[in-house]
Amino acid sequence: MNLAVGTLVAGGMSSCSDFLQEYSQDLSKVESWQDLDEVLIGSAYLQPSAMAATGRNGDDIECLHFMSDEIKQTFVNEYDNHNYQSTMYSYYTWQPEMGYNPLKKYVGGDDNYWNNLYGKINVCNMVIYLIDEQPENDKDDAVQKQRVKGEAYFLRAAYYFLLANMYAKPYDPATAASTPGVPVKTTEFVQDQEYVRESLSTTYSRIIDDLSQAESLLNGTPVKSLHRATYSAALLLKSRVYLYMQDWKNAARYASLTLDQNRRLLDLHTKAVGDDCVYLSSPETLFSMGGYRIADIFSDNVDDFGNKLSPHFCVSDEMNSKFSAGDLRSQLYIGKSEVLGVSPVFIKRNGQFSKRSTISDVSSTFLLRTPEAYLILAEASAFDNNENLARTTLESFMNTRYEEAVSVSQSGNDLIDLIREERAREFILEGHRWFDLRRYTVCKPYRWSKTIEHAHGYYAATGSWGIKEFSYAEVFRLEEFDEGYTLPIPRPVREFQPSIGNNTRPQRDVVRVDRPDDTGGGGQGGGFPGWEW
Numbered sequence: 001m002n003l004a005v006g007t008l009v010a011g012g013m014s015s016c017s018d019f020l021q022e023y024s025q026d027l028s029k030v031e032s033w034q035d036l037d038e039v040l041i042g043s044a045y046l047q048p049s050a051m052a053a054t055g056r057n058g059d060d061i062e063c064l065h066f067m068s069d070e071i072k073q074t075f076v077n078e079y080d081n082h083n084y085q086s087t088m089y090s091y092y093t094w095q096p097e098m099g100y101n102p103l104k105k106y107v108g109g110d111d112n113y114w115n116n117l118y119g120k121i122n123v124c125n126m127v128i129y130l131i132d133e134q135p136e137n138d139k140d141d142a143v144q145k146q147r148v149k150g151e152a153y154f155l156r157a158a159y160y161f162l163l164a165n166m167y168a169k170p171y172d173p174a175t176a177a178s179t180p181g182v183p184v185k186t187t188e189f190v191q192d193q194e195y196v197r198e199s200l201s202t203t204y205s206r207i208i209d210d211l212s213q214a215e216s217l218l219n220g221t222p223v224k225s226l227h228r229a230t231y232s233a234a235l236l237l238k239s240r241v242y243l244y245m246q247d248w249k250n251a252a253r254y255a256s257l258t259l260d261q262n263r264r265l266l267d268l269h270t271k272a273v274g275d276d277c278v279y280l281s282s283p284e285t286l287f288s289m290g291g292y293r294i295a296d297i298f299s300d301n302v303d304d305f306g307n308k309l310s311p312h313f314c315v316s317d318e319m320n321s322k323f324s325a326g327d328l329r330s331q332l333y334i335g336k337s338e339v340l341g342v343s344p345v346f347i348k349r350n351g352q353f354s355k356r357s358t359i360s361d362v363s364s365t366f367l368l369r370t371p372e373a374y375l376i377l378a379e380a381s382a383f384d385n386n387e388n389l390a391r392t393t394l395e396s397f398m399n400t401r402y403e404e405a406v407s408v409s410q411s412g413n414d415l416i417d418l419i420r421e422e423r424a425r426e427f428i429l430e431g432h433r434w435f436d437l438r439r440y441t442v443c444k445p446y447r448w449s450k451t452i453e454h455a456h457g458y459y460a461a462t463g464s465w466g467i468k469e470f471s472y473a474e475v476f477r478l479e480e481f482d483e484g485y486t487l488p489i490p491r492p493v494r495e496f497q498p499s500i501g502n503n504t505r506p507q508r509d510v511v512r513v514d515r516p517d518d519t520g521g522g523g524q525g526g527g528f529p530g531w532e533w
Helices: 018-023 033-044 063-067 112-131 139-167 200-218 231-244 248-261 293-298 317-321 370-383 387-398 412-426 433-440 491-496
Strands: 071-073 285-288 313-315 367-369 452-462 467-478 512-514
Touching (some): 033 112, 063 433, 112 139, 139 200, 139 231, 200 231, 367 370
Antiparallel strands (some): 285 367, 452 467, 467 512
């Protein structure tokens, strides 16, 4: 008996993951729920990423950090320890097509995220299909099979949710039924067909259905690790999905259910500057997969020749300005680099050289923490005309983040603005901000958008060692309510499956060119970020 499992990738409808290539011709190699459990671990979960290693690995959805307003380039020199300046260029400057390098040449790779997520979905489909067939020798086997199945449903929902928020427009209840979502495949077998995008409302309905399955199956099952999906994780992710759908009652309901499971918060009064404030054993952590490789791009160094190697990126001025003096996060989440004192850099998950670990135990793009439940409950309650609950919930959270006790008195749009600002501060570089900026553009009655500018630097060789230093920067702008908030369908996917279509995305022209002389004389002290030292 053979098993053919198709996956929706640019390479072909019958392309398979590594596991399926190895096992699809011999089902006897899947003999137990333990085999499928190992498949989930190795092929369905986002894998952790190593920090301070040559080349990137792991499954972080790193582009989310580069499209938002959270970071900027420093322009000190070309030192870029992960080559993000080149690989993230199209995302950082919101180009009409991804896969272009700074020389405006198409180099591909724009389908990496798409292929990876659909490949993992395909593994989940296979696990869901096979798990019920596995033998049960005792009651524990039945419970473990239920857990494995629940984890597979959770992961499939999570990946479709990521895809929908990358490759489909933000969810507007008034238009979701007529807005294209993403292609959805839930069967384990090859389907030789032209794929199309289901409506966004149908896509989200399928996500909710999968999370309902996960919620039911994971309730009462043993928790193996916070790197594995749990009942609490399913509740919180379901709350997030409802929040994006503007279903305020269900968002608040599932946030409350999450807090019934765990309402603990990390009291930042107990932390010192340089301590990690997100980590697996934190009382706030409910679930994490992937890694936090983005954290170590904010570290610096002096090489063997005495060259100052500044971080190539730092926290943006606008994000830095959101943290007031009385906010504990103003020193615990952002600060100075440890060698050269470049500021402001990200240290919430500290990636400076002396703090760096081989593998990060939490993720920058898929970390579920109890603060999210508090802030979802506050936002959903405020939108649902229960402002008293919104204020008291917000106070409970904020009192662990500020030096002095906080009293929230805002109402209406001012209350919503406060909640949005708290989300920006609390979830800096956790993968929330880009998705939040998207959904705010359609969030009624308080729709909001902003203009973002990103400057991409170019460098020229100087000195006897050939160190390339800053020459000029091209500045690009994402306008308010810009169609650039939605990624294009990757070119290889469109070429293989024209029926999927594409998303309208405007041409992104250079709005100005900045040079050192333009900002106060050039050289160190010329006014460009990162030259404070």
